[in-house]
Amino acid sequence: MAGVTGRLVRGWCPRAVRSSLQVPAQLHMSKTAMGASQKDFESAMNQVKLLEKDPGNEVKLKLYALYKQATEGPCSTPKPGVFDLINKAKWDAWNALGNLPKETARQNYVDLVSGLSSSSDSSSQVKPEADREQAGYETLVMTSEDGITKIMLNRPTKMNALTTQMYQEIMLALEAASKDDSTITVLTGNGSYFSSGNDLTNFTHISPDEIEEKARRGAILLRDFVGCFIDFPKPLVAAVNGPAVGISVTILRLFDLVYASDRATFHTPFSHLGQTPEGCSSYTFPKLMGPGKAAEMLIFGKKLTAAEACAQGLVTEVFPDSTFQKEVWTRLKAYSKLPRNALRISKQMIRNHEKEKLHATNAEESRILQERWLSDECMNAIMNFLSRKAKM
Numbered sequence: 001m002a003g004v005t006g007r008l009v010r011g012w013c014p015r016a017v018r019s020s021l022q023v024p025a026q027l028h029m030s031k032t033a034m035g036a037s038q039k040d041f042e043s044a045m046n047q048v049k050l051l052e053k054d055p056g057n058e059v060k061l062k063l064y065a066l067y068k069q070a071t072e073g074p075c076s077t078p079k080p081g082v083f084d085l086i087n088k089a090k091w092d093a094w095n096a097l098g099n100l101p102k103e104t105a106r107q108n109y110v111d112l113v114s115g116l117s118s119s120s121d122s123s124s125q126v127k128p129e130a131d132r133e134q135a136g137y138e139t140l141v142m143t144s145e146d147g148i149t150k151i152m153l154n155r156p157t158k159m160n161a162l163t164t165q166m167y168q169e170i171m172l173a174l175e176a177a178s179k180d181d182s183t184i185t186v187l188t189g190n191g192s193y194f195s196s197g198n199d200l201t202n203f204t205h206i207s208p209d210e211i212e213e214k215a216r217r218g219a220i221l222l223r224d225f226v227g228c229f230i231d232f233p234k235p236l237v238a239a240v241n242g243p244a245v246g247i248s249v250t251i252l253r254l255f256d257l258v259y260a261s262d263r264a265t266f267h268t269p270f271s272h273l274g275q276t277p278e279g280c281s282s283y284t285f286p287k288l289m290g291p292g293k294a295a296e297m298l299i300f301g302k303k304l305t306a307a308e309a310c311a312q313g314l315v316t317e318v319f320p321d322s323t324f325q326k327e328v329w330t331r332l333k334a335y336s337k338l339p340r341n342a343l344r345i346s347k348q349m350i351r352n353h354e355k356e357k358l359h360a361t362n363a364e365e366s367r368i369l370q371e372r373w374l375s376d377e378c379m380n381a382i383m384n385f386l387s388r389k390a391k392m
């Protein structure tokens, strides 16, 4: 739930966490019979300040809730309003702890911090994803080889959820790929997911008076992002290495080939999120699979397996996960040796039939989503997702 306590900490830094968790300095008591002593608790609070890596806002929310429970007991403050996203998430997290005894909360806090410290020690050998820049990209890895430009989404720990920065970097990468000397461009994901769609924390760093402007900018970003796929001039291939959610599913119809691992699934939970279809899917999906099947996916959020998506025409071919990478890249290397201009012209001939319709659909979908993002249905659904872990 990056963004909620993280908004507390706009741009992670331990000092900000300390203040966001409102940790008071004066807590000195002796060990209780219940486990963690006050000293352990204080020491855990100090460890939080020293964490080198942002533990993520889900964890920060959990820490906040446990801290409040341990020091003040069950939540009894009034629930913040729906637009006060940050305080509402904090309140939800604390309130979800119910009547958990103070001592248990203190022990849980200590255990949680201890797990964080050891995982941050063990992961310190691995370069964090945000540092792994290639050609100036922070959220992608872009490589060009054998006539193929590969754009790999690179936030594996967040299931390649698409942040605002990521949308922008993908647009830049597509622009660069459209001009380089490669024949084929491929989009794929690093890790177990292709992408979990829009990063729901994109909706959090917002104060009530910024909401409308943020929705307006979101709609422009969406329209520009999808527009890049509509206009992309070369053969574009999706190598769907794992589950795909939301916008990472809808844009697939704008690719020329979609190869999927048999582990991939295709899920568009728009209604569950109080949202509506994008990526031109309100036009392309009914056209592709018929209105009934499209409704199951886009209105009712039915998740398809790779085989089902292939049967509906959304996926071109499914490969066993164990041989997915080998088979896909072998196939694409062979295709990339075909005459480059012929491929490009053929792709454009196919696309040009419906380009205007796609742009008009994209503009309309973006306009409608801009309104949806301001709805209570949408806000509540996002807050539910963001606070669900704190309730565990």
Ligand SMILES: CCCCC/C=C/C(=O)SCCNC(=O)CCNC(=O)[C@H](O)C(C)(C)COP(=O)(O)OP(=O)(O)OC[C@H]1O[C@@H](n2cnc3c(N)ncnc32)[C@H](O)[C@@H]1OP(=O)(O)O
Binding pocket: 001, 002, 055, 056, 057, 058, 059, 157, 158, 159, 161, 162, 196, 197, 198, 199, 200, 201, 218, 219, 221, 222, 245, 246, 247, 248, 269, 270, 273, 278, 385, 389
């Ligand atoms: C401006 C353009 C807007 C375009 C409009 C686009 C709309 C859409 O794309 S709608 C679809 C939005 N996506 C979702 O609703 C998916 C939300 N995520 C999930 O349901 C689950 O995370 C999951 C099913 C994708 C994976 O579940 P699970 O295997 O249990 O893994 P975790 O939930 O623990 O995820 C690990 C880690 O990643 C964070 N995360 C995953 N997806 C998202 C996301 N879409 N937004 C924000 N964060 C996401 C998750 O919170 C976990 O983080 P930590 O707790 O910090 O480890």
